[in-house]
Amino acid sequence: MPSIFTQIINKEIPCYKIAENDQFIAFLDINPNAKGHTLCVPKQEINKIFDMPETLYLDLMRFSREVAVALEKTVPCKRVGMSVIGLEVPHVHVHLIPLNDMKQMTFQQKVTQSEGELNALAKQIANNLV
Numbered sequence: 001m002p003s004i005f006t007q008i009i010n011k012e013i014p015c016y017k018i019a020e021n022d023q024f025i026a027f028l029d030i031n032p033n034a035k036g037h038t039l040c041v042p043k044q045e046i047n048k049i050f051d052m053p054e055t056l057y058l059d060l061m062r063f064s065r066e067v068a069v070a071l072e073k074t075v076p077c078k079r080v081g082m083s084v085i086g087l088e089v090p091h092v093h094v095h096l097i098p099l100n101d102m103k104q105m106t107f108q109q110k111v112t113q114s115e116g117e118l119n120a121l122a123k124q125i126a127n128n129l130v
């Protein structure tokens with residue numbers, strides 16, 4: 001069974017897309033720790049980040065940095081935090097989280113946003129990509 005992120009990549013289920021190229025996609029997390037919480041995902045379905053081929057891993061870091069720079073321009077925050085977990089979805093993804101407080105890295109505190117807000121935010125971040 002393909003992962004939920006592969007289903008997003010294959011356009012079988014929708015997402016609030018920020019960026020996409022041949023190898024990666026970035027979209028808003030559906031259950032965000034903070035406004036702008038974004039996931040950067042390789043299209044190749046690999047379970048664990050450190051099992052990735054080194055080149056793909058480094059390219060994911062480059063892609064994530066580009067998205068993080070756009071995110072920090074868009075969402076007021078002290079800095080963008082980065083985390084890799086994968087206990088819920090076993091398909092590599094980098095969490096980018098605009099931070100004002102350490103609690104926003106704990107995955108215990110969630111924010112609610114309407115579909116309209118999420119759509120608008122994804123577009124604003126996309127517009128700030130270089």
Ligand code: AMP
Pocket residue numbers: 004015028029030031032039084085086087088089090
């Ligand atoms: P983890 O695998 O523990 O790193 O967490 C998976 C993350 O994926 C969680 O933050 C979820 O909110 C997020 N997530 C799960 N399904 C979706 C989806 N359909 N669209 C966007 N984010 C999702």
